[in-house]
Amino acid sequence: MxxxxxxxxxxxxxxxxxxxxxxxxxxxxxxxxxxxxxxxxxxxxxxxxxxxxxxxxxxxxxxxxxxxFPCDETPVFAEINLPKNNAGNIAVSIHRDTMQVNVYSGADAATVETVFAALRQL
Known part of the structure; x- marks a missing residue:
């Protein structure tokens, strides 16, 4: 050196x-x-x-x-368990091409993080 x-x-x-x-x-x-x-x-x-x-x-x-972190073209799926009492109260709706993702009111932070992690992989 x-x-x-x-x-x-x-x-x-x-x-x-x-x-x-x-x-x-x-x-x-x-x-x-x-x-x-x-x-x-x-x-x-x-x-x-x-x-x-x-x-x-x-x-x-x-x-x-x-x-x-190269972009991987493999689809990513994440299971999200939504509370029953919030059905119909969509807080965020994301549309991309033919895909639609809805995040309902009252979704916990872990659920939202999982959604965005899956979307980043797309």
């Missing part, structure tokens, strides 16, 4: 620790920097570098999520 890359990673980790410590201190950034004898402009420089690295990492994670 390149020495410059390792040096940058070590610095970035140090800056990340400083930013986390400051943010969790309960003090304002100005007060925390003064108490810790850190130039506030330097602190904001470090914070910006940590922020940019975090954004890059998040972007890489999002890219890997989209490429990790």
């Amino acid at each position: 390149d020495v410059q890359i390792v040096t940058h990673e070590v610095r970035l980790q140090k800056w990340t620790d400083i930013v986390k410590t400051c943010r969790s201190s309960g003090k304002t950034i100005k007060k925390w920097c003064a108490d810790n004898d850190i130039d506030i402009k330097r602190y904001y420089y470090w914070q910006r570098k940590v922020y940019l690295q975090t954004c890059r990492e998040l972007e890489n994670v999002q890219k890997s999520i989209h490429t990790t």
Whole structure:
């Protein structure tokens, strides 16, 4: 591994620790920097570098999520048990091509999650 890359990673980790410590201190950034004898402009420089690295990492994670789960064309079926007393009280009706999905009022969270998980597979 390149020495410059390792040096940058070590610095970035140090800056990340400083930013986390400051943010969790309960003090304002100005007060925390003064108490810790850190130039506030330097602190904001470090914070910006940590922020940019975090954004890059998040972007890489999002890219890997989209490429990790290929679309499977196999139909997915999920059994949903609806309460008897809500028959006729459709809260949500989803239509796609020749398919129709109805979610009734009072459906529990697990049922709704199952419906949307099945729809994501389509």
